[in-house]
Amino acid sequence: MDTSALWQRYQTWLYYHEGLEMYLDVSRMRFEPEQIESLKPKFDKAFKDMEELERGAIANPDENRMVGHYWLRDPDLAPSEEIKQEILQPLTQIETFAQKILAGTLKPPQAAKFTDILSIGIGGSALGPQFVAQALASDFPPLEIHFIDNSDPAGIDSVLARIGNRLKSTLVIVISKSGSTPEPRNGMQEVKHAYERQGLNFARHAVATTMPGSKLDRQAKTEGWLEVFPMQDWVGGRTSEMSSVGLLPAALQGIDIRAMLAGAKEMDAATRIRDFKNNPAALLAFCWYCAGNGKGTKDMVILPYKDSLLLFSRYLQQLVMESLGKEKDLDGNVVNQGIAVYGNKGSTDQHAYVQQLREGIANFFATFIEVLEDRQGTSIELEPGITSGDYLSGFLQGTRQALYENHRDSITITIPQVNPRTVGALIALYERAVGLYASLVNINAYHQPGVEAGKKAAASILELQKQVMEAIASAKEPIDLATLAQQAGASKQVEAVYKIVRHLEANNRGIVIQGDRAKPSNLKVTAG
């Protein structure tokens, strides 16, 4: 297609949202008019599914749950007055609490004011808050946020070391929907221990974000934590950024959460339109479908040309992959769906993996995120009439063009600036696109049955570890791994036993391994 025809295609397909000043350009995706026609019935169904979901249908049948993240931005749409209050009440609670913290009227026992936030959560409880903090917090926010998003002891130590003696002015947020996920529970216990070591009263620093009645909720209330913020049963982790999970840390960092919600609400309205050419989420879902043949055969590469949007790809990795990566469709057929998502930022990636994107295996489509405003304030000229921002803009156009020339397709989303409204809108856009795409391929986007197997396997490893430690303690002499496995009641789990003792030994947990490390079956284990 020559440049004139492309310009025509650009204009034909350009989507523009006037209120949000947001553009969506799908002109560089090579779909055909026939594909539009053939997908129309699927889209009709997708729009209908979405309408039912928004009305309160059990859109997550496996877990028998409603799916209500869209109500969070427009509580009037909630299917009942009760649910409406479940949204409005925490919003007021968050704003009141944040106000007290920021004003210093609620303060820690041994400091004049809270200065830092330590957020303990994993998955959806971390990825949204991390993305939003990087995108929207000012360089010197009223409270600086830190994250413990793993069960890595060295990682926890590093976060605590960097907070140092500001622990006494740190507000700890423990986020866990069920209250029983091990990672946040581990992080909380480690942090609580650090508070105790410094002679500080953990409860006077801690708040919980959890489902009412959860184990964490009960603990927080029993121990007299500062506050408990409710999570709604009908909000999943990966769509929880506009619930207490995301709004509390945002508000504490001075981010305008009402603007985030307003931006998302505007986008939600735009993505309800049942004409997919005029619905940006439907356009995205359509492009994803065409690119990957409805089977995810192309990876989604996310390239925001703006440093502050660096974590958007990681956020979308969860939203897209956990929602769409499913073994079975809604009728029980094995479909192994999904779309792999990765990315970083432009133009940095031009100097990393764009080589492969342009020339290598064509197993992807790109999504450029363009931000029109370069910076606040004016720019110096690097050469007459040219600024750093002009370069960045030129790199985006150049890379898009170079990819297209080599038959690598791309979508471009353009926003006027990175602000709470546009970030709220971006999140809402992708949430809806994922929901619509799930309907197109007939899967449940709102459960995650595949993570259970790994959790169970991990739990059985920990159970086995206890048995192994007992067996070693009661062994009279060094024993080999097969014998140890047998004595731990797990004669078939020799490899797992080996991994356990190797890890225990490396951490000075009273276990010594002797023998040639290259030949595990020759090793002998003993207490020591």
Next chain:
Amino acid sequence: MDTSALWQRYQTWLYYHEGLEMYLDVSRMRFEPEQIESLKPKFDKAFKDMEELERGAIANPDENRMVGHYWLRDPDLAPSEEIKQEILQPLTQIETFAQKILAGTLKPPQAAKFTDILSIGIGGSALGPQFVAQALASDFPPLEIHFIDNSDPAGIDSVLARIGNRLKSTLVIVISKSGSTPEPRNGMQEVKHAYERQGLNFARHAVATTMPGSKLDRQAKTEGWLEVFPMQDWVGGRTSEMSSVGLLPAALQGIDIRAMLAGAKEMDAATRIRDFKNNPAALLAFCWYCAGNGKGTKDMVILPYKDSLLLFSRYLQQLVMESLGKEKDLDGNVVNQGIAVYGNKGSTDQHAYVQQLREGIANFFATFIEVLEDRQGTSIELEPGITSGDYLSGFLQGTRQALYENHRDSITITIPQVNPRTVGALIALYERAVGLYASLVNINAYHQPGVEAGKKAAASILELQKQVMEAIASAKEPIDLATLAQQAGASKQVEAVYKIVRHLEANNRGIVIQGDRAKPSNLKVTAG
């Protein structure tokens, strides 16, 4: 395969490096004995290619260059005395310089000591130093490092704002091999301007890492910068971590660079072995080949279970994708090679995209990085006999098992701890694996011809911008985009002209656009 057979396979294939205490486990990759046999001739050639490369052959024929990153860790292997000195001299220079900075004998004009480093570089000049800083710098390094790795004005502003008035005690490292890459040049000019605004003498804060004789080299010498560190012609950006590019910032952060080099040297020796079962890099390359059928049909998902290794996947993204993502093989055939790489960290990703890995589209293989040491010092028990580190270890084993059960293959690399030696060894391991794989598929791993097109297209956009600005300035009345393009001498580039004016307008660059934004062809542009 049942657990006993798997344990047998584990032992059969286990690679262990005694000196580095490093394990490589490929037992969960489903390759067959026939594949080993059929690849033997290719491996023989790969080993031979590698030997020639190390002897100084022109291993990068397109650029007529030797490829010498292995000499950096073992200068005695350099093909000439001259090259040996090109390695030893900068190493001494770095150590002497770092010592002066750390001791405070070389200090900034208006502060007692340098406190911060501002590193300006992109691609290989940023990814290695970023990975190593996160992996190896202590929580309170002698100098804290900041990165400008893009041409994003807001990103630059944010880095400078956070440095604030410590700019007067900041050492600026400008890294650019050719000295003419726009991004570091832009960053340097922006930073220089910030110094001037604060009345500081930039030259007394600046060092350059560049090729002798480059534009940057000349500028640094003319302006009297503190020092210039040489880059070698025969070291590519993505394999430059053990050159001045990586070693200077590492040394300034108090990282033991001799240990990094020693770890890499040990790994280099291990990966020279011509028996691929006893050569960990060959084993990796073999697994990649089998997984993706020698065509990269499976993505490489990197899952380090250690927060400090978070950036390893981003580092490998460049190393692997820029090296292997090639249109043509060495005989000129179109092959569109490559392996897509992404990842983040475990067990965090268990709560993000492992759902898709386990159940969704099976278009990947995983690489787990296990670190045996949980933390420095002892751990609290979360429940009797169980620590956070036990959980992390259990999650790794559990996820590996859950993936394998569902026919998703994985490699596991185990290191005793994250330290300069093991990080050096990991880098060397992957550098060699990439080199060997490139031989297997008969491509040049050391050039990047595909990035030129995007650069050229970007340059032409900037050229066009100047013409557009002139055309607008001389227009008597508002003109439409087609007319503007014509008057800018680019009547076929209407879309590019549109993008340019939209960007200029958003940045108050004296351009006003009127009309319906949803219909670009109706817009009128005028100076204003």
